[in-house]
Amino acid sequence: HxxxxxxxxxxxxxxxxxxxxxxxxxxxxxxxxxxxxxxxxxxxxxxxxxxxxxxxxxxxxxxxxxxxxxxxxxxxxxxxxxxxxxxxxxxxxxxxxxxxxxxxxxxxxxxxxxxxxxxxxxxxxxxxxxxxxxxxxxxxxxxxxxxxxxxxxxxxxxxxxxxxxxxxxxxxxxxxxxxxxxxxxxxxxxxxxxxxxxxxxxxxxxxxxxxxxxxxxxxxxxxxxxxxxxxxxxxxxNSAADGDDPFVVKEVKDYGSLKFIKFTNNKINNLDNDYMNEDPLPLKFVPGSHLRLHESNILNWKYWLKPSHPYTLVSSNELILKKNEFSNFNNVFKPNTPLNLVGLFNSNESIECMLKETERKRVSIVTGGSGISFALPILRTLLIINQKKDKDADLISLYWSIRNFEDAFIIVDFLENLIDSEAIGDQIKEEQKEILKTQLNQYKGSLEFDIEYNNRFVVSSIAPEEEFVSYSADFKEWVICCGPSVMISDCKQFVDATNYKIYSDSVN
Structure with a gap:
């Protein structure tokens, strides 16, 4: 017995x-x-x-x-x-x-x-x-x-x-x-x-x-x-909507099938966006992190028995969400709307490992749809790292599969804001900044996409061309993938065949 x-x-x-x-x-x-x-x-x-x-x-x-x-x-x-x-x-x-x-x-x-x-x-x-x-x-x-x-x-x-x-x-x-x-x-x-x-x-x-x-x-x-x-x-x-430090939507900008949200919440806003800042005192915003929001107060039974809603953070005060007619919660993102913050959840340790690598690397970021919210903070950090390097800058590629060409304007505005940011902007001469802005404005005016709904992104296209292979031999190769399960499966097969390193996350 x-x-x-x-x-x-x-x-x-x-x-x-x-x-x-x-x-x-x-x-x-x-x-x-x-x-x-x-x-x-x-x-x-x-x-x-x-x-x-x-x-x-x-x-x-x-x-x-x-x-x-x-x-x-x-x-x-x-x-x-x-x-x-x-x-x-x-x-x-x-x-x-x-x-x-x-x-x-x-x-x-x-x-x-x-x-x-x-x-x-x-x-x-x-x-x-x-x-x-x-x-x-x-x-x-x-x-x-x-x-x-x-x-x-x-x-x-x-x-x-x-x-x-x-x-x-x-x-x-x-x-x-x-x-x-x-x-x-x-x-x-x-x-x-x-x-x-x-x-x-x-x-x-x-x-x-x-x-x-x-x-x-x-x-x-x-x-x-x-x-x-x-x-x-x-x-x-938890940060309650009716508490001292609520999560409050401040600005909503539409981009095709996506929404770009700016918000205030001291707990998250106070995180240092420069993850590679050597100052050990401020808490860092880890690229790839996400927060969870809930429609109910912590004293309501629904807060404990109904799921919260995850959103990947673009920065310590920005996030991107997909317009979804089937999600009533996404419709509450309106200016000056307070929401209940469940908590902040850090990214996978592989991302931190990749960012902290001192060896020169080639990073290919593959993403689909709203998965761009996962890619942008990583892209920002890699660009900041490159600005701080005197030589041997990392090679960075971004591959984004979208169905609505208006979504792409997020990238344009993101880069424009990055040029004006303290992390990048202070290290660029004014004349260079103006040239970059002019190029971006021209890009906005002539933006053309030929996107077919039933075509899938060919992941193997991110591999270096044959003439680039000898040059890339001195690089660490990374593939970061965030998208539908089919895209992630293709990425993993490609990585297994090439011995690259991969981090993947599903947007489903």
């Missing part, structure tokens, strides 16, 4: 070591990545090893889930001295609850107060580890239901208080598992999020009441503690 106690403790210890090793490896990986050339000759074996390490560091669920599965069942799950199958059924349940500790740890960094990894780092592994946990929990319930059904005691067993709580957990986890593995999650995300939030809370609390032997110490305390930390983080990061 108590054979699974030691198993749960062992898995807990192993997963603790697992997270520590992951943390150390990530820090070492990103540190040495800043000094390793991507153009080094690699054998096929080295390339496969590099890809394996990249997948481990970047929390690829297709590597980590099988690895966790192997560890879980290799760590004394089977004991040939135990003949009662019910012991294994209970081990499966204990495994699901112990792994919940790891899963909650993955979602704690959803704020700028936690720097182990970012939301963008951990989200995919969190999603698939959640599915794995739900599968284990559902399997545990099915095993006992079938066992009791065969024995003819199902009804009698289910109406025992402890088992009835288990039945409630089974119904909740089964529903959550079903909607997680179907298209329902995307097509009815608000409903999914509501079920997810209630399901997570129910699973953690009700399992403490259901489990035999108990799981309250230490797993119940830890899992409940993580929930409390997540709530505190959400409270700390």
């Amino acid at each position: 108590y054979a699974n106690l030691s198993y749960g403790t062992l898995i807990f210890e192993i997963m603790g070591v697992y997270l520590i090793v992951l943390f150390i490896f990530r820090k070492i990986y990103y540190y040495f990545n800043m000094f390793r050339s991507s153009t080094e000759k690699n054998s096929k074996l080295n390339l496969k090893l590099k890809k394996l390490i990249d997948n481990f560091i970047n929390l690829n669920p297709y590597l980590h889930i099988p690895l966790i599965l192997i560890i879980s069942f290799a760590a004394k799950f089977f004991d040939f001295e135990i003949t009662k199958m019910s012991v294994y059924y209970k081990k499966i349940a204990r495994l699901s609850y112990v792994l919940t500790f790891t899963n909650l740890f993955l979602v704690i960094p959803r704020s700028n107060y936690f720097i182990f990894m970012t939301y963008l780092d951990s989200i995919r592994l969190h999603v698939w580890l959640s599915v794995f946990i739900l599968l284990l929990s559902t399997l545990h319930s099915f095993c006992f239901i079938i066992k009791w059904l065969i024995s003819g005691i199902l009804i009698k067993k289910l109406f025992k208080p402890q088992n009835f709580i288990g039945l409630i957990i089974f119904v909740i986890t089964f529903i959550l598992l079903a909607i997680s593995l179907t298209d329902y999650r995307r097509s009815h995300y608000e409903n999914f999020y509501l079920i997810h939030q209630l399901g997570m809370l129910s699973f953690i609390i009700l399992t403490i009441l259901h489990a035999d032997p108990h799981v309250f110490t230490p797993f119940g305390i830890l899992n409940t503690g993580f929930l409390i930390v997540m709530v505190i983080n959400k409270i700390i990061n």
Whole structure:
């Protein structure tokens, strides 16, 4: 009856070591990545090893889930001295609850107060580890239901208080598992999020009441503690619309299918836009960061049970959003409109690693539609870095796939504002500034695009021409992609074939 106690403790210890090793490896990986050339000759074996390490560091669920599965069942799950199958059924349940500790740890960094990894780092592994946990929990319930059904005691067993709580957990986890593995999650995300939030809370609390032997110490305390930390983080990061420092829309400018928003919020506005500023005191705006906004106040139940809306920041006071007839929330962006700020979430560590690299590099930014909001702050920082370099400036290319030619005027205005900014403008002579402005104005007046809706951007076109290859051998090659899943898939295939470095993010 108590054979699974030691198993749960062992898995807990192993997963603790697992997270520590992951943390150390990530820090070492990103540190040495800043000094390793991507153009080094690699054998096929080295390339496969590099890809394996990249997948481990970047929390690829297709590597980590099988690895966790192997560890879980290799760590004394089977004991040939135990003949009662019910012991294994209970081990499966204990495994699901112990792994919940790891899963909650993955979602704690959803704020700028936690720097182990970012939301963008951990989200995919969190999603698939959640599915794995739900599968284990559902399997545990099915095993006992079938066992009791065969024995003819199902009804009698289910109406025992402890088992009835288990039945409630089974119904909740089964529903959550079903909607997680179907298209329902995307097509009815608000409903999914509501079920997810209630399901997570129910699973953690009700399992403490259901489990035999108990799981309250230490797993119940830890899992409940993580929930409390997540709530505190959400409270700390919140700026209410009716509070002292609300998120207020100040200016809205239309560009075809996109809107350019300027806003005020002291918490974000005070961030230093020059990420490469050597002054350690000001908090830096990390290019690629995003914020989340909510239509409801923190005291409203909807704030906790309905999803917030993510928007990538162009700067510490600007963002771009896509006009979307299906999103009512996007329609609230009107001048002098206060909104509830949920929090600021930093970009993936790969972006910071790329920006801090001292070696000369060639950066190709590939983006589609509203993904330009992710590209522009990175582009700004790279241009600022180039202005500070005496020689060996980085080569920067921007590829943007759009369906509305008016969207392109965002780039024109962005560059014009950048010329006038302190970071770039102060380093350009007035006559050069006027020449640049004249060129931009001419560009505005003769802007022509021939865009076909059904044509896809050919990612392989970003590769250097043959005559450029020898020149590019001294460069680190980076590809940054933000767009639809098809575009990201093409980018990844291209990067695998060329041994470039990639960072990708979906706009879906």
